[in-house]
């Protein structure tokens with residue numbers, strides 16, 4: 001026998017799940033007619049009408065006048081997310097910069113600021129303070145600063161999702177640093193804060209809003225000093241138990257290779273990262289972005305040494321990627337960071353290596369492309385991460401503000 005309480009509980013669970021399905025559709029597509037929502041969610045017209053009413057009442061959605069959407073029958077009212085009511089703060093600690101953005105429900109970017117990483121001040125306390133200051137700048141420019149519903153933080157390093165404990169960030173010299181603790185304190189906001197590795201977030205952004213939209217099996221490889229990876233499997237980010245997965249840069253590829261920043265040697269990033277290219281082009285490996293740009297400029301003019309350096313990097317990229325493709329059978333490989341500009345010069349050796357090493361059935365399916373969101377992909381992914389609690393249970397945001405605060409601190 002099912003008791004009345006249990007029935008009530010079940011119908012409440014269904015209501016919350018349906019609200020979530022609608023808000024996810026509105027967030028990813030923008031304006032949709034009620035008929036679109038019926039088609040996409042499989043809910044009845046009357047259910048959609050009731051749930052839209054709740055979302056409009058709670059100011060998560062706006063309903064406009066009816067439009068003829070090209071289908072027979074009555075015109076269907078147009079529903080869009082209300083971007084001003086639910087805004088997230090996206091933050092990023094990148095390899096040589098800090099960034100902050102405010103993004104509304106539906107994906108509209110209100111503001112985006114990027115500054116160079118403060119020189120000589122890279123302690124976790126300094127970085128948290130600088131990032132909070134940047135966050136304050138974009139937040140103060142919002143029409144209503146208390147519309148922030150969540151914070152997402154992209155970190156160039158190995159970071160625990162729930163509390164922002166950074167176990168390793170070699171370019172900052174961090175090991176086991178409680179970034180989350182310092183940043184929460186510096187921000188002083190009473191909303192959920194979630195952390196993730198920047199390549200994981202670049203993959204999420206490309207999946208939701210970029211070149212991999214509609215593709216459910218993706219491998220993103222982000223090349224800079226190190227090499228990061230973001231994996232999406234069956235439409236869901238592959239995070240591992242704590243968020244440490246996707247560290248493709250540390251796949252062992254060369255038993256006789258150079259020592260790696262992680263403490264091992266011969267890792268993929270020692271053959272594919274920016275210093276490997278500089279070394280092959282006959283430049284000091286620690287040359288930095290300017291030296292790397294110079295090698296790219298040489299390749300553009302057809303300089304044989306620069307072209308050979310890129311070709312060899314492409315070969316090593318293909319060797320590692322072949323292993324990843326054989327494990328995951330992705331539809332799309334997305335190259336980001338420095339690999340985007342490298343692509344014309346690494347393409348042929350990379351593809352040749354994939355032809356040689358990837359299982360035929362997988363090889364026929366996979367395509368290698370470059371990012372469409374560019375440098376800001378991790379930051380936009382941080383915004384998507386910050387929206388997740390709201391998208392998962394929008395009903396919680398339809399409650400009065402004081403109940404929300406209790407929820408955030410629970």
Ligand SMILES: [Zn+2]
Nearest residue numbers: 250260262267
């Ligand atoms: Zn390593």
